[in-house]
Amino acid sequence: MSDSPDETxxxxxxxxxxxxxADVASGRYGGRVQxxxxxxxxGFLHVGHAKSIYLNFGIAEDFGGSCFLRFDDTxxxxxxxxxxxxxxxxxxxxxxxxxGPVRYASDYFEQLxxxxxxxxxxxxxxxxxxDKETISEQRGGFGQPGVESPHRDRxxxxxxxxxxxxxxxxxxxxxRVLRARIDMQAxxxxxxxxxxxxxxxxxxxxxxxxxCIYPTYDWAHGQSDAIEGTTHSVCTLEFTDHRALxxxxxxxxxxxxxxxxxxxxxxxxxxxxxxxxxxxxLLVEQGHVDGWDDARMPTVRGLRRRGYPAAALRAFTDHISxxxxxxxxxxxxxxxxxxxxxxRHALRRMAVVEPLKLTITNWPxxxxxxxxxxxxxxxxxxxxxxxxxxxxxxCGELWIERDDFMADPPPKYFRLTPGREVRLRSAYFVTATExxxxxxxxxxxxxxxYDPTTQxxxxxxxxxxxxxxxxxxxxxxxxxxxxxxxxxxxxKHPGADGNDPLDDRDPNxxxxxxxxxxxxxxxxxxxxxxxxxxxxxxxxxxxxxxxxHRTVGLRDEWANIQKQR
RNA sequence: UCGCGGGUAGUUCAAUUGGCAGAACACCGGACUUUGAAUCCGGGGGUUGCAGGUUCGAUCCCUGCCCCGCGAACCA
Numbered sequence: 229m230s231d232s233p234d235e236t237x238x239x240x241x242x243x244x245x246x247x248x249x250a251d252v253a254s255g256r257y258g259g260r261v262q263x264x265x266x267x268x269x270x271g272f273l274h275v276g277h278a279k280s281i282y283l284n285f286g287i288a289e290d291f292g293g294s295c296f297l298r299f300d301d302t303x304x305x306x307x308x309x310x311x312x313x314x315x316x317x318x319x320x321x322x323x324x325x326x327x328g329p330v331r332y333a334s335d336y337f338e339q340l341x342x343x344x345x346x347x348x349x350x351x352x353x354x355x356x357x358x359d360k361e362t363i364s365e366q367r368g369g370f371g372q373p374g375v376e377s378p379h380r381d382r383x384x385x386x387x388x389x390x391x392x393x394x395x396x397x398x399x400x401x402x403x404r405v406l407r408a409r410i411d412m413q414a415x416x417x418x419x420x421x422x423x424x425x426x427x428x429x430x431x432x433x434x435x436x437x438x439x440c441i442y443p444t445y446d447w448a449h450g451q452s453d454a455i456e457g458t459t460h461s462v463c464t465l466e467f468t469d470h471r472a473l474x475x476x477x478x479x480x481x482x483x484x485x486x487x488x489x490x491x492x493x494x495x496x497x498x499x500x501x502x503x504x505x506x507x508x509x510l511l512v513e514q515g516h517v518d519g520w521d522d523a524r525m526p527t528v529r530g531l532r533r534r535g536y537p538a539a540a541l542r543a544f545t546d547h548i549s550x551x552x553x554x555x556x557x558x559x560x561x562x563x564x565x566x567x568x569x570x571x572r573h574a575l576r577r578m579a580v581v582e583p584l585k586l587t588i589t590n591w592p593x594x595x596x597x598x599x600x601x602x603x604x605x606x607x608x609x610x611x612x613x614x615x616x617x618x619x620x621x622x623c624g625e626l627w628i629e630r631d632d633f634m635a636d637p638p639p640k641y642f643r644l645t646p647g648r649e650v651r652l653r654s655a656y657f658v659t660a661t662e663x664x665x666x667x668x669x670x671x672x673x674x675x676x677x678y679d680p681t682t683q684x685x686x687x688x689x690x691x692x693x694x695x696x697x698x699x700x701x702x703x704x705x706x707x708x709x710x711x712x713x714x715x716x717x718x719x720k721h722p723g724a725d726g727n728d729p730l731d732d733r734d735p736n737x738x739x740x741x742x743x744x745x746x747x748x749x750x751x752x753x754x755x756x757x758x759x760x761x762x763x764x765x766x767x768x769x770x771x772x773x774x775x776x777h778r779t780v781g782l783r784d785e786w787a788n789i790q791k792q793r
Numbered sequence: 794u795c796g797c798g799g800g801u802a803g804u805u806c807a808a809u810u811g812g813c814a815g816a817a818c819a820c821c822g823g824a825c826u827u828u829g830a831a832u833c834c835g836g837g838g839g840u841u842g843c844a845g846g847u848u849c850g851a852u853c854c855c856u857g858c859c860c861c862g863c864g865a866a867c868c869a
Contacts, residue, residue, distance in 0.1 A: 240807060268869050303868060360867055367865050371795035374865085405867055415796040417865045426867035445869050468797060469864050492798085494862095499804085547817070548805055554862050558804050561818050571831060611831065642829070651827060685827050696827050762828045785829045788820090 242550045244491055248287055248460055257459040257486050261293030264458050265319075265326070266300045266333075266449070269311035269433075272520045273318045273528040275541065275562075276503045279496040282545040284462055285324040294327035296456055301334045302448045304432040312433070318528040323538045333448045334434045336455055340443050341395065343451060343481055344406060344424060348387045352480055353424060354380055355390040356407050363405070366412075367420050374412035374420045394427055397440045401427050406441075410476065418473045422446055450474040450488070451481070458488040464495040465552065496548070497556040500715040501526050502722050502729050511716070516733060523767075523777040524716045524737055534713070535757040535767025535779030536562075540569040556721065563780045570757055570765040570779065575608045575615060577752075578653070578698040579745035579760040579776075581710055582630040585673040586644075586699070588658060591624025599623045599703070604684070606654040620746050622655045625702040627744045629762075632697045633674050635663045640789055642694035644674065651696040653761065657682040698761045705744035709775045710766065712739045743776070750774075 241249060252259055263284040267277065288295035297319065301307050316330070347353040356363065356379045368374035382390075394404055406425035414420055424447040429440050453461045461474075471490045478487045495503075502508065503526060511517050511525070521529035531541070544565040548557055592600045601623045609615035633644045644650050649659040656678040664673040681688050685696070714737045723729035745760075752758055754773040760766050764781035 240809090242806090266869090270869085300869065306868075363867080364865075369794080369865055372865090402867065407867095417796085420865080423867050428867085442867090444867070449869085465798070466863060467869085471797095494799085549807090551799090551806075553799055553806090555805065558818070561805070564818055567830090576828080607827090610828080640829095653827060655827095693827090695829075698828075759828085759830085762830070764830095782828075782830050787829090789829085 243552070244283065244460070244462060244493060244550055245287060245290065247491060248291055251459070252291060260457075260459055261288060261291040262295070262327075262457055262459045263287050263293065263462060264296040264298050264331075264453065264456065266298045266452075266463075267315050268300045268303070268306075269308060269315060270303070270306040271311060271505050271509075273315055274503055274508070275498065275501075275526045275528070275531060276496040278322060278528060278541050279545045279548075279550070280462070280464070281319065281322060281324055282542050283493070283550055286546070287460065287462070288327070293459075295324075296328065296331055296458070297326035298331040298333065298452060298456065300445065300449065300452070301332050301432070301434060302443050302445060304430040304442065305428060307433060309433045314529075321532055321538060322528065322541065331452075331456060332434055333443075333452045334432060336448070336452055337435060337439060337443070339455065340448055340451060341441075344443075344447070345388065345391065347408070347424075347480055348391060348406075349384055350480065351384060352409050353406055354382050354387050354409055355394065356380075356405050356421075357403070360402065363407075363423070367417065368412070370417075376412050377407070377421065380409060380421070391425075394425065394441050395439075397429075399427055401429050401440075403427060408447075408473075408476070410473075416469055416472050418446070418469050419476070422473060446470060446473050447477065450477050450490075453488040454478055454481075454483055459486070461488045461490045463490060463492055465492045465554070466495075468492045492552065493550045494552055494554050496545075497554075498526070498562065499556055499559045499720045500717050500722065501559060502717060504723075507723070507729050510730060514730070516730075517716075523711065524713055532755075533767070533770055534777050535570075535765060536566050537569050537573075537757070540565040543569070559715070566780050567765070567782070570759065572611050573609075574757050574759045574765055576606075576610070576761050577746060577749050577758045578606075578620065578700055579708065579710070579743045579749060579763070579766075580627040580629050580698070580700050581712070581741055581743045581760070581763060583627040583700075583744050584630040584633060584671065585702070586626040586628045586633075586658075587673060587675050588624040588626070588678045589661065589675050590677045599625060601701070601703075604654050618748055620654070620748070621701045621704040622652075622699075623701050623703060626652070627700040627702055627705060628652075628674070628697060632695075633660065633663070633671065635671060638793070643697060644676075644695070649679075649693050651682075651685050651693045652699045653696050654685050655683075655699065656680070656685070657687060657693060698763075700744045700746050702744070704747055706747055706750045707774075708743050708745050708749060710741055710743040710778070711776065712741075712778045713737060714739070 265281050265284045285295045356377050366375040405423045407421045410419045412420050425441045427441050474490050520527050523534040544562050594600050601621050603619040604622050605617050606620045607617050637645045644660050646660050649657050651657050658676040658678045660676045662675040663671045666672045714734050716737050717732045718734050719732050722732045752768045754768050755770050757765050757767045765779040766776040767779050769775035
């Protein structure tokens with residue numbers, strides 16, 4: 229491999245990678261780099277998680293380190309194995325492979341418990357008998373100090389005895405908690421004697437009935453990182469205030485000096501999109517979408533059904549980089565990465581989504597009275613010569629796009645209109661002669677003549693046409709169901725200004741039609757994405773390949789022209 | 794009210810850490826075109842939140858202010 233260092237300057241690193249690079253350079257952690265992706269198994273992954281996933285796995289890749297998958301399963305009330313499985317499937321689809329076996333915070337429950345006793349022994353934790361509301365009130369407020377619990381100064385022996393009784397099931401759910409003994413005056417609320425253990429008689433999806441006390445996030449997370457040997461514990465901004473507690477817990481445990489360091493970054497926000505678990509759940513529960521894997525959902529499963537390739541997701545997250553600034557990325561940027569990917573890889577096919585009859589009046593009829601059929605050679609992908617060509621049947625009875633004909637067009641309309649000649653892609657030049665109307669004046673059919681000398685789509689005399697249109701032979705058409713999607717939310721920032729995002733839903737976010745397509749569309753495999761020429765990229769449904777989801781439309785200059793009017 | 798984090802084109806990020814503020818997407822124009830796509834070329838866009846200070850020189854360092862976000866679960 230030859231490289232010329234002066235030519236391409238190294239791309240600037242994001243602030244997290246910069247930090248990692250500095251640690252590697254200084255020999256911290258012995259030059260080791262280890263990250264982790266720590267989902268709670270209580271919901272489906274969405275595009276925001278993808279950012280975190282590609283960040284954590286990407287860092288490990290870039291620095292020759294490892295990245296673990298660890299389920300933070302400390303709250304059995306909301307968690308379930310089904311999510312454990314779903315999350316692993318999604319990760320696989322995203323194209324990342326966790327280092328080593330899958331880990332669970334619940335694997336460390338025994339160690340966590342022992343450390344809690346150690347804390348008690350050191351006089352740094354105590355059992356509190358007060359209820360949730362009282363503890364919350366005593367926590368105080370911003371700018372006001374908290375009040376110490378009357379149980380704060382229990383003896384080590386009593387604390388140990390009570391804590392063991394908690395574990396043994398001597399108390400009712402919620403009756404007692406274990407609290408860290410830190411500082412009720414701290415500016416940082418998370419240092420005001422946070423709860424470390426709570427009593428919950430709920431079976432855990434992995435440990436079953438073995439425990440009736442469960443550690444909180446703050447008591448489990450940092451230690452799990454440390455147990456696994458994490459060096460860089462990357463999380464989102466809302467955990468910033470927890471970092472002091474993360475460090476405090478680790479500080480008390482006589483761990484090796486190279487304990488993990490938490491770094492926070494801004495989570496992903498997208499325009500016209502909601503990523504809050506609560507709202508996503510409501511969309512599903514209230515039936516506004518078909519499910520978590522509905523093609524309009526920003527979940528990994530939804531994007532997958534929609535036809536967003538994992539490679540585009542990754543290119544997108546690499547591009548937007550990572551920072552501490554709260555930001556909202558324009559969804560169009562994501563779409564642009566999706567288009568770029570499919571433009572290179574998707575086969576082109578012809579399908580008519582809003583069909584209108586086009587009849588060629590001078591098309592030859594065979595001796596037996598049936599219409600003549602000609603098989604046209606059509607390029608599969610102009611961006612990829614190796615994709616070859618296919619044969620598409622053509623005859624005098626066609627479907628064209630309703631938008632592609634106007635009896636009385638506005639200026640700059642290049643498509644079919646009475647008296648104008650256009651090209652039918654890879655077939656012939658045709659000239660519209662007449663629009664057939666129904667009783668209400670709607671165009672129901674267009675009559676046209678074709679020029680037999682323009683076979684394949686070029687005129688021997690060199691004359692040009694302004695427009696090329698897609699078409700489908702009526703006798704050969706296959707019917708497919710096509711879902712075209714609009715954004716789920718109309719406003720750029722749904723839920724801003726305290727509005728309920730659900731009030732901002734576009735009720736017509738899915739438009740479904742029966743499209744007419746060339747025969748080859750019947751052979752598209754489930755999950756494959758093809759370009760419907762001039763319309764956009766469409767993904768064959770994962771379960772039913774006769775159903776297509778519009779992944780994203782093509783750039784549409786004509787739409788821009790119309791918008792300007 | 795207190796603490797923490799943040800503020801650079803419309804948007805997301807850069808700016809070799811004090812040396813002519815750039816890129817991508819979006820937008821506009823042109824070329825090319827058997828997809829009004831793609832591709833290629835060009836263009837508009839900025840009081841670097843504001844005001845002072847240090848300096849030959851400040852997006853960068855200092856001071857004050859403003860605005861935005863997060864934080865008072867036995868959620869994560």
